[in-house]
Amino acid sequence: MERIDLGRGIKVAPVCLGAMNFGTTTDKKSSYAVLDAYIERGGNFIDTSNNYAHWAGTGDESETLLGEYLKERKNRDKLVIATKVGFDRHGEGAGLKKEQIEYWIDESLRKLGCDYIDIYYAHTDDANTPLEETMSAFDKLVRKGKVKMLGGSNYDTWRFERANNVARDINGYPFEIMQQRYAYLYAKPECAPKYAFNEYVTRERLRYLAANNVPLVAYSCLARGGFENPERLPADLIAGERLEFARNMAKEKGVSTSALIVAYYANVYRIGGPRIIPLFSSSSPEHFIENLGGLDIALTDEELAALKNA
Numbered sequence: 418m419e420r421i422d423l424g425r426g427i428k429v430a431p432v433c434l435g436a437m438n439f440g441t442t443t444d445k446k447s448s449y450a451v452l453d454a455y456i457e458r459g460g461n462f463i464d465t466s467n468n469y470a471h472w473a474g475t476g477d478e479s480e481t482l483l484g485e486y487l488k489e490r491k492n493r494d495k496l497v498i499a500t501k502v503g504f505d506r507h508g509e510g511a512g513l514k515k516e517q518i519e520y521w522i523d524e525s526l527r528k529l530g531c532d533y534i535d536i537y538y539a540h541t542d543d544a545n546t547p548l549e550e551t552m553s554a555f556d557k558l559v560r561k562g563k564v565k566m567l568g569g570s571n572y573d574t575w576r577f578e579r580a581n582n583v584a585r586d587i588n589g590y591p592f593e594i595m596q597q598r599y600a601y602l603y604a605k606p607e608c609a610p611k612y613a614f615n616e617y618v619t620r621e622r623l624r625y626l627a628a629n630n631v632p633l634v635a636y637s638c639l640a641r642g643g644f645e646n647p648e649r650l651p652a653d654l655i656a657g658e659r660l661e662f663a664r665n666m667a668k669e670k671g672v673s674t675s676a677l678i679v680a681y682y683a684n685v686y687r688i689g690g691p692r693i694i695p696l697f698s699s700s701s702p703e704h705f706i707e708n709l710g711g712l713d714i715a716l717t718d719e720e721l722a723a724l725k726n727a
């Protein structure tokens with residue numbers, strides 16, 4: 418499998434595996450089966466958080482399961498581990514104050530059994546803490562060697578940019594990667610996101626990312642399986658002609674629409690889009706392997722442009 422060079426010594430597979438449900442709604446056996454299937458096929462980029470999945474447990478399960486997996490498989494050095502800080506977990510943990518960042522990084526390192534995190538994301542913006550405090554606390558983690566690269570998730574574009582301006586002002590490390598909700602389809606303008614933070618990526622944000630060479634790790638990028646089964650498609654997405662176009666192209670190529678969309682994400686940089694790294698998961702290897710197969714689909718620049726403009 419190809420590697421994308423993100424800088425700071427980090428080279429990642431073009432698909433990231435999400436571990437959000439591992440250890441809660443996806444049991445240990447199934448979680449290990451998906452992890453093994455991904456890594457056997459050349460994957461190395463795994464996403465978790467300090468609060469996964471607190472709505473189905475305590476919030477420690479995903480990192481703890483991953484820590485056990487890394488120890489059992491002895492493969493930590495071959496993998497790129499991303500985790501996050503700043504979201505609520507049963508009334509604790511929300512915020513990006515200095516003390517919170519310092520506390521939660523050590524908790525993540527402990528649960529994962531690692532002495533460094535490759536990519537550490539602010540999980541969501543914290544409007545109640547000065548950006549100087551947050552970016553300075555993150556900067557110190559990189560300087561101490563606890564973290565290799567910083568990222569921002571669920572930030573408005575202008576706040577992401579402002580955080581990075583602050584980082585530059587204090588001569589600190591900026592956010593070098595963004596994680597945001599993006600599902601190829603665009604959001605219905607009349608539908609506000611359930612939470613303000615998880616706004617879908619817009620065309621404007623895509624242009625920002627491309628112009629600034631910031632890779633996008635795209636979550637919810639398979640629309641909950643809605644590319645295959647319209648009943649699963651989130652109601653706040655515009656399906657219409659764009660989805661129809663992708664479905665027809667997939668049919669002509671004899672592949673699933675989800676796999677075709679994965680191919681689109683992985684290649685759109687070739688026609689001037691940003692580097693998009695689709696982030697998805699599954700409760701068993703079956704769908705995951707099928708979707709991962711998108712990396713083997715060849716798309717011409719004309720096909721990419723047609724998908725982009727549909």
Ligand SMILES: NC(=O)c1ccc[n+]([C@@H]2O[C@H](COP(=O)([O-])OP(=O)(O)OC[C@H]3O[C@@H](n4cnc5c(N)ncnc54)[C@H](OP(=O)(O)O)[C@@H]3O)[C@@H](O)[C@H]2O)c1
Nearest residue numbers: 435436437464570636637638641642645697698699700704
């Ligand atoms: N930064 C953030 O705020 C944030 C938010 C949410 C998630 N994330 C990250 O993103 C990762 C992915 O989460 P996600 O919300 O995007 O969801 P996801 O885990 O990718 O789930 C996709 C859903 O689609 C279904 N699916 C996939 N392929 C399918 C197919 N071919 N046919 C039918 N159903 C199919 C899966 O069902 P099956 O299980 O049956 O395959 C699953 O229910 C998480 O693990 C987490 O790491 C980050």
